[in-house]
Amino acid sequence: MKASGSSGWKGPVKFRMPTAENLVPIRLDIQFEGQRYKDAFTWNPSDPDSEILVFARRTVKDLKLPQAFNTQISQSIQSQLADFRAYEGQDMYTGEKIIPIKLDLRVNHTLIKDQFLWDLNNFESDPEEFARTLCKDLGVEDPEVGPAVAFAIREQLYEIAVQSVTSARESRLSKKSRRGSDYGSASKAGLSMDLVKLFSFKSSVVRKRKDLDFYEPMVDMLTNEEVDALEGREERHAR
Amino acid sequence: MATDAPIPGGSSEILPTTTPIIPETPSEISASSNSLQPPPPSSCIHIPSYSRWFSWTEINECETRSLPEFFDSRSSSSKKNPRFYLYLRNSIIKQYRDEHPNRISFTDVRRTLVGDVVSIRRVFDFLDAWGLINYSGSASSAKPLKWDDKEAVASSETTSTVKESAKRICNGCKSVCSVACFASEKYELTLCARCYVRGNYRVGINSSEFKRVELSEESKTGWSEKETLLLLEAVMHYGDDWKKVATHVTGRTEKDCVAQFVKLPFGEQFAKDSDSEDALETFDQIKGSADPETEGKVKDGSSSPDNKRMKLTPLADASNPIMAQAAFLSALAGTKVAEAAARAAVTALSDVDHEADKNTGGDPNRQEINGNDSERAVAEAKSLVEKEEKEVDGAIREIVEVEMMKIRDRIVHFEKLDLEMERSRKQLEEMKNLLFTDQLNIYFHTRRSRKAEDRAEC
Numbered sequence: 001m002k003a004s005g006s007s008g009w010k011g012p013v014k015f016r017m018p019t020a021e022n023l024v025p026i027r028l029d030i031q032f033e034g035q036r037y038k039d040a041f042t043w044n045p046s047d048p049d050s051e052i053l054v055f056a057r058r059t060v061k062d063l064k065l066p067q068a069f070n071t072q073i074s075q076s077i078q079s080q081l082a083d084f085r086a087y088e089g090q091d092m093y094t095g096e097k098i099i100p101i102k103l104d105l106r107v108n109h110t111l112i113k114d115q116f117l118w119d120l121n122n123f124e125s126d127p128e129e130f131a132r133t134l135c136k137d138l139g140v141e142d143p144e145v146g147p148a149v150a151f152a153i154r155e156q157l158y159e160i161a162v163q164s165v166t167s168a169r170e171s172r173l174s175k176k177s178r179r180g181s182d183y184g185s186a187s188k189a190g191l192s193m194d195l196v197k198l199f200s201f202k203s204s205v206v207r208k209r210k211d212l213d214f215y216e217p218m219v220d221m222l223t224n225e226e227v228d229a230l231e232g233r234e235e236r237h238a239r
Numbered sequence: 240m241a242t243d244a245p246i247p248g249g250s251s252e253i254l255p256t257t258t259p260i261i262p263e264t265p266s267e268i269s270a271s272s273n274s275l276q277p278p279p280p281s282s283c284i285h286i287p288s289y290s291r292w293f294s295w296t297e298i299n300e301c302e303t304r305s306l307p308e309f310f311d312s313r314s315s316s317s318k319k320n321p322r323f324y325l326y327l328r329n330s331i332i333k334q335y336r337d338e339h340p341n342r343i344s345f346t347d348v349r350r351t352l353v354g355d356v357v358s359i360r361r362v363f364d365f366l367d368a369w370g371l372i373n374y375s376g377s378a379s380s381a382k383p384l385k386w387d388d389k390e391a392v393a394s395s396e397t398t399s400t401v402k403e404s405a406k407r408i409c410n411g412c413k414s415v416c417s418v419a420c421f422a423s424e425k426y427e428l429t430l431c432a433r434c435y436v437r438g439n440y441r442v443g444i445n446s447s448e449f450k451r452v453e454l455s456e457e458s459k460t461g462w463s464e465k466e467t468l469l470l471l472e473a474v475m476h477y478g479d480d481w482k483k484v485a486t487h488v489t490g491r492t493e494k495d496c497v498a499q500f501v502k503l504p505f506g507e508q509f510a511k512d513s514d515s516e517d518a519l520e521t522f523d524q525i526k527g528s529a530d531p532e533t534e535g536k537v538k539d540g541s542s543s544p545d546n547k548r549m550k551l552t553p554l555a556d557a558s559n560p561i562m563a564q565a566a567f568l569s570a571l572a573g574t575k576v577a578e579a580a581a582r583a584a585v586t587a588l589s590d591v592d593h594e595a596d597k598n599t600g601g602d603p604n605r606q607e608i609n610g611n612d613s614e615r616a617v618a619e620a621k622s623l624v625e626k627e628e629k630e631v632d633g634a635i636r637e638i639v640e641v642e643m644m645k646i647r648d649r650i651v652h653f654e655k656l657d658l659e660m661e662r663s664r665k666q667l668e669e670m671k672n673l674l675f676t677d678q679l680n681i682y683f684h685t686r687r688s689r690k691a692e693d694r695a696e697c
Contacts, residue, residue: 041349041355044355044358051360058346059345059346062347132353143351146353147353
């Protein structure tokens with residue numbers, strides 16, 4: 001059984017989002033002249049940069065924002081894309097990583113709390129599909145929840161991918177000829193889990209009863225007052 | 240791609256979303272040209288006729304062409320597949336129809352759809368261009384125009400523009416231009432002929448920039464008899480070549496000629512061959528009865544020989560106006576066409592009668608036929624059932640045979656065992672016998688030896 005851990009070692013992969021589609025999560029939070037524009041969406045980095053300006057203009061027109069937002073939006077998107085592209089040339093080790101992904105978001109009147117395991121090595125994974133299915137299964141009526149869930153998943157995957165790149169870089173600087181499998185194993189601040197431990201012959205695939213509550217999704221509908229209260233709290237935190 | 244691009248101003252088409260409220264649509268528009276989900280409760284949703292191809296479950300060729308990224312098999316990621324495109328397209332349209340009659344913006348859509356925003360924007364723009372969303376309809380009226388009405392509108396437009404130009408006031412001398420005027424679109428000037436000739440316009444404008452616009456006094460009042468005569472003459476000579484007709488009828492545009500021709504009493508005639516001459520003859524006759532004054536002129540204008548005038552089409556002067564119309568139309572269409580049409584009409588009528596007869600008195604006949612059909616069906620079913628039974632029987636037989644063979648084998652085996660048993664029993668018997676004889680022998684021997692001992696002692 002021990003050998004299987006090291007057999008999962010993969011060579012360093014070029015950085016990319018570990019999902020079927022290489023989409024970048026973009027978050028916008030612009031304040032200008034007392035108006036605040038918050039948004040989050042996914043962007044395809046292979047689209048030409050001319051699309052950024054088109055998108056910014058469209059958004060400004062649709063939301064009737066002042067023209068100054070135009071440049072700010074484009075710049076923000078540009079910088080986030082540039083960050084992503086900066087990582088793209090570098091290597092990352094993925095190893096046998098199964099990470100827990102946590103959802104804790106509020107979209108209009110819906111509150112979602114969830115936790116589940118995600119295989120970082122599965123480059124065919126699809127957060128969008130997952131979000132669509134989640135909303136359908138939980139009977140979420142607000143159509144804006146789906147994209148928000150997909151975005152949250154993508155953001156977390158992005159962060160972890162970035163971490164793996166930086167850790168790979170550090171290890172290469174500090175210690176040479178170190179096998180990648182060590183990074184894949186459960187060590188990163190206890191985030192990732194070892195497949196071996198999980199699926200050893202002693203344990204079963206079925207979750208232990210005490211873990212059931214952790215991994216259950218929870219959807220809450222908030223009333224208007226609760227929404228206002230939460231929003232007020234969020235704004236205070238932001239400032 | 241020119242054929243694919245939507246032509247603005249196309250006639251609208253009604254999608255009947257709420258059946259009781261729909262006004263009667265003209266016969267050309269089919270009631271439901273695409274499969275709709277249960278209709279939303281709001282009012283009618285219009286889509287332009289050039290988007291008639293839309294269907295909820297299918298993808299049309301123009302979509303594949305305009306948005307190749309979703310249908311490219313070798314695209315970078317496998318997720319950009321037609322299913323994803325269908326999801327985007329259908330969600331956007333559903334969302335628009337929920338919001339109808341409000342328009343939806345791209346941002347509204349983008350917020351509710353799971354996917355990368357650039358793809359969403361492309362689908363949104365595509366749907367917007369084809370009028371499947373945010374379409375307000377160029378024709379504000381609910382009913383699409385009939386062909387006649389369109390003609391009327393077109394002709395009224397042309398006449399109105401002609402009228403407008405007739406009311407043009409010269410920029411130079413501020414007088415109403417009547418006969419001919421010169422207009423320059425570039426500088427938006429209108430000059431009467433006198434001013435143009437005199438050069439009474441601004442410095443810097445070249446005389447070549449002006450276009451001559453013919454105005455005719457009669458455009459306001461309508462066609463004079465002379466013009467009508469010329470028109471008929473021209474049509475007879477040139478047939479469908481309206482350009483030549485227009486030149487023959489001086490001072491009228493092609494459109495005007497066509498419009499006027501259509502408006503002529505008893506419809507128009509497409510002058511092509513000798514049939515048309517006959518038709519013109521009837522026209523002469525009919526018109527002659529109505530307007531004896533022009534008859535002479537028309538006759539003079541027409542080149543048909545005099546003797547043809549004597550030929551009367553049947554019922555041409557009948558007092559029954561419908562028959563007259565029918566006669567005229569049949570003459571118009573030509574003998575062969577009229578014959579064919581009449582024959583078809585007669586057969587159709589006879590079919591209808593036949594149906595009516597059947598319905599009332601031909602019931603047993605029909606039933607017989609029906610009975611035959613049902614009998615046939617029953618027989619077929621029976622044969623099928625028999626076949627099945629036979630198959631089942633065969634299967635059972637086979638099973639039984641197999642079981643029997645099994646039992647036979649077991650019996651054989653048992654018999655063998657039995658034989659073995661017998662043999663071993665026999666052996667046992669023999670051994671017993673041997674043992675007994677041995678025992679006897681020993682006993683005799685011992686007795687003999689004892690007897691011998693006794694004798695020896697005595």
